[in-house]
Amino acid sequence: MRGVRSGNGHRLLVLLLGILFPAVGPAAPGAHRYPTVSLTFDDTHASHRWVAEVLHEAGMVATFYVNSPRVGEPDYLDVDDLLAIEALGHEVGGHTLRHVELEDLDEKEVVREICDDREALLSMGLNVRAFAYPRNSFGPTTLRVVEECGYLSARTAEGITAPNDCPSCPRTEAIPPPNPFRIRALPSYRKEWGFPVLRDAIEAGDPEGWLVVVFHDVCDAPCTKYNYAILRDDFLNLVDWMRENGVRTRTVTQVILGLEPDEDGDGVGDEVDNCPTMRPRRAAAQRRSGRERAPPGEA
Numbered sequence: 001m002r003g004v005r006s007g008n009g010h011r012l013l014v015l016l017l018g019i020l021f022p023a024v025g026p027a028a029p030g031a032h033r034y035p036t037v038s039l040t041f042d043d044t045h046a047s048h049r050w051v052a053e054v055l056h057e058a059g060m061v062a063t064f065y066v067n068s069p070r071v072g073e074p075d076y077l078d079v080d081d082l083l084a085i086e087a088l089g090h091e092v093g094g095h096t097l098r099h100v101e102l103e104d105l106d107e108k109e110v111v112r113e114i115c116d117d118r119e120a121l122l123s124m125g126l127n128v129r130a131f132a133y134p135r136n137s138f139g140p141t142t143l144r145v146v147e148e149c150g151y152l153s154a155r156t157a158e159g160i161t162a163p164n165d166c167p168s169c170p171r172t173e174a175i176p177p178p179n180p181f182r183i184r185a186l187p188s189y190r191k192e193w194g195f196p197v198l199r200d201a202i203e204a205g206d207p208e209g210w211l212v213v214v215f216h217d218v219c220d221a222p223c224t225k226y227n228y229a230i231l232r233d234d235f236l237n238l239v240d241w242m243r244e245n246g247v248r249t250r251t252v253t254q255v256i257l258g259l260e261p262d263e264d265g266d267g268v269g270d271e272v273d274n275c276p277t278m279r280p281r282r283a284a285a286q287r288r289s290g291r292e293r294a295p296p297g298e299a
């Protein structure tokens with residue numbers, strides 16, 4: 001009963017009215033009016049170091065999906081950036097070696113793209129447990145290989161309703177998701193959306209559900225380079241609005257493992273650092289790829 005002091009009849013009355021008439025009463029402390037939000041950033045862009053620091057200042061966490069061969073290349077994050085991002089309480093996940101459509105590859109190549117990428121990221125000292133499909137390309141074989149490479153989850157970029165996209169889709173993913181290797185998300189953010197589309201998607205979400213948002217680069221106006229980039233001002237407006245409205249963020253793996261959000265407000269998800277790093281079941285994946293070739297079109 002935070003906020004209620006003995007002898008404070010007015011506060012008690014307000015609280016009781018809030019319980020009896022929740023639609024008109026004040027929001028109770030800690031009330032979940034919005035879904036749990038996971039902000040995810042793909043493709044290793046150098047701008048994500050700034051993103052990580054802005055979110056940390058706001059007491060939020062995010063998941064950054066990176067391609068190991070890009071690490072240290074011009075315009076991309078380097079190893080020090082990634083370690084700093086993790087140290088701020090964020091998560092670094094894998095996104096394959098070459099960022100190609102996995103469905104077009106045979107299983108041996110799928111294993112290489114996913115497992116070799118994860119092993120390279122682990123060798124950098126990163127705690128890599130979440131994966132995202134490049135170009136939203138996946139199938140039964142890729143779902144299985146992701147799991148065999150030691151990942152706990154895989155994020156798509158589809159399955160949640162957005163403007164002009166899948167009106168019959170749900171507004172949020174479930175917690176826990178029905179298939180952790182096919183996590184449904186808002187389609188990739190497009191620069192014509194602007195901040196209001198994101199605000200509306202969060203406001204429309206089930207307070208018990210999970211809204212996963214997919215971002216790529218962040219840039220300044222006029223931002224003509226990428227259709228999928230978010231303008232810096234739109235991103236800052238989103239962060240300010242989320243903070244003012246108490247929208248809770250968690251990394252993808254915090255949601256998958258059911259870890260508590262960052263309740264002490266230090267930007268680091270409670271308990272998240274206590275989880276052991278899972279090693280890839282690489283040998284099993286390689287054995288399987290040697291004897292089972294996915295039929296054309298299936299992978």
Ligand SMILES: [Zn+2]
Nearest residue numbers: 042043134135
């Ligand atoms: Zn990508």
